Amino acid sequence: MITKAPGIEDIFPDKSAQWNHIITSARESFELFNFREIVIPVLEFTDLFVRGIGTDTDIVSKEMFTFEDRGGRSMTLRPEGTASVIRAYCENGEYNRRNICKFYYLGPMFRAEKPQRGRLRQFNQLGAELIGEDDPYYDYEIIALVDTISKKIGLTSYSILLNSIGCKEDRRRYTDDLKKYYSGHLTELCESCKTRLDKNPLRLLDCKETRCAALKDGAPVITDYLCEDCSLHYGKVKNYLDKAGILYTETPYLVRGLDYYCRTTFEFVTDVLGGQNAFAGGGRYNQLVEELGGAPTPAVGFAAGMERMMLMCSEETFKKYTLDAYIVHTEQSFEKAIEIARTLRDAGLRVDIDPVAKSFKAQMKRCDRENASFALIIGEDELSEACCTVKNTTNGEQKKIAFDKLAQTLYNELQRSNYTG
Ligand code: HAM
Numbered sequence: 001m002i003t004k005a006p007g008i009e010d011i012f013p014d015k016s017a018q019w020n021h022i023i024t025s026a027r028e029s030f031e032l033f034n035f036r037e038i039v040i041p042v043l044e045f046t047d048l049f050v051r052g053i054g055t056d057t058d059i060v061s062k063e064m065f066t067f068e069d070r071g072g073r074s075m076t077l078r079p080e081g082t083a084s085v086i087r088a089y090c091e092n093g094e095y096n097r098r099n100i101c102k103f104y105y106l107g108p109m110f111r112a113e114k115p116q117r118g119r120l121r122q123f124n125q126l127g128a129e130l131i132g133e134d135d136p137y138y139d140y141e142i143i144a145l146v147d148t149i150s151k152k153i154g155l156t157s158y159s160i161l162l163n164s165i166g167c168k169e170d171r172r173r174y175t176d177d178l179k180k181y182y183s184g185h186l187t188e189l190c191e192s193c194k195t196r197l198d199k200n201p202l203r204l205l206d207c208k209e210t211r212c213a214a215l216k217d218g219a220p221v222i223t224d225y226l227c228e229d230c231s232l233h234y235g236k237v238k239n240y241l242d243k244a245g246i247l248y249t250e251t252p253y254l255v256r257g258l259d260y261y262c263r264t265t266f267e268f269v270t271d272v273l274g275g276q277n278a279f280a281g282g283g284r285y286n287q288l289v290e291e292l293g294g295a296p297t298p299a300v301g302f303a304a305g306m307e308r309m310m311l312m313c314s315e316e317t318f319k320k321y322t323l324d325a326y327i328v329h330t331e332q333s334f335e336k337a338i339e340i341a342r343t344l345r346d347a348g349l350r351v352d353i354d355p356v357a358k359s360f361k362a363q364m365k366r367c368d369r370e371n372a373s374f375a376l377i378i379g380e381d382e383l384s385e386a387c388c389t390v391k392n393t394t395n396g397e398q399k400k401i402a403f404d405k406l407a408q409t410l411y412n413e414l415q416r417s418n419y420t421g
């Protein structure tokens with residue numbers, strides 16, 4: 001048997017109600033905030049992510065699925081959506097059409113991480129990018145959007161971590177001091193952090209190794225290095241959140257694992273997921289458009305992991321999938337049964353039928369397994385009387401209904417039972 005590759009999952013129909021609920025809640029929320037969908041490719045030139053995300057990040061240095069195509073070009077399965085959205089924005093000259101672009105996207109991303117609960121190699125993100133404005137209102141709007149999506153989905157136990165990592169100049173001054181601090185603890189660092197120290201000291205704050213994580217507590221904090229503009233910007237983001245009653249925890253070591261960020265960074269975290277506690281993250285990135293060949297254009301955005309949100313949803317919130325009717329027939333009534341199935345489906349009812357006329361008992365068992373609201377029995381008597389015996393599987397009531405009244409009667413009954421719960 002060929003199995004799926006490690007870190008890659010199937011979603012079976014028993015989970016798809018939950019899956020679709022997440023997608024529907026997200027789409028509805030995106031529209032509430034006037035974001036429009038952009039569909040971006042799964043495969044891009046590797047260079048896009050190297051330049052966009054940063055050579056020294058974990059994603060680019062060790063997690064990308066990269067291969068050479070038949071033309072000898074280096075291609076990569078997208079590890080995230082932001083770089084592709086910005087590439088598309090620049091390539092299609094979107095900036096000529098509107099000052100502010102509000103895009104959202106959904107789909108699979110690929111990172112060769114060590115698989116564990118909530119950490120996959122193929123996972124799905126839903127995300128949004130707002131391009132063209134530096135106003136702190138928009139940083140607030142993105143955070144409010146993630147909060148709205150989370151609430152619409154029904155997620156309850158989560159909190160928001162917030163930080164500002166300032167502008168390039170702030171980070172230069174900060175990383176100088178960070179280097180000095182960690183240089184004094186060189187022997188205590190893990191091997192990867194020793195090499196990161198010169199190239200990209202901010203990444204040391206992300207390291208999950210216990211000895212490096214412990215050192216973080218004594219490190220300088222970025223918010224002490226913010227210039228007046230960045231400090232003001234951060235203050236305004238917090239002010240908008242306060243006014244909206246959106247609670248957050250200031251977390252000065254939250255630098256995020258991608259190099260494109262500046263100013264606001266945030267994460268939505270929960271205890272429900274164990275090791276993988278962030279289910280959404282994002283922030284401002286004012287240099288990426290320029291980095292990828294466009295004119296200097298500020299932007300802010302987020303992405304959320306759909307599998308992680310699935311793990312946070314309680315199953316009780318979802319209606320179990322039900323079939324409206326299952327048709328039980330005999331060999332002689334099969335032709336009529338097909339006709340009835342077609343009429344009912346045309347009327348918008350969910351109907352199933354087995355072409356082989358098994359025993360009455362076997363068909364009723366299948367009706368039960370399919371969780372059908374009604375069993376429609378068409379035997380010899382019913383055929384001669386031009387009617388169906390309709391059994392309500394919830395209360396066991398049975399009545400005969402003429403074929404030509406069936407669709408309307410079932411529809412009314414289903415409406416009534418939906419209404420009464
Ligand atoms: P990220 O924090 O790398 O940010 O990913 C966002 C979310 O994707 C995470 O919070 C997590 O829920 C999910 N995720 C990431 N890796 C995995 C994995 N291996 N398995 C399962 N879920 C995962 C970004 O991707 C940025 N592009 C977000 C952004 C958009 N920033 C600005 N705009």
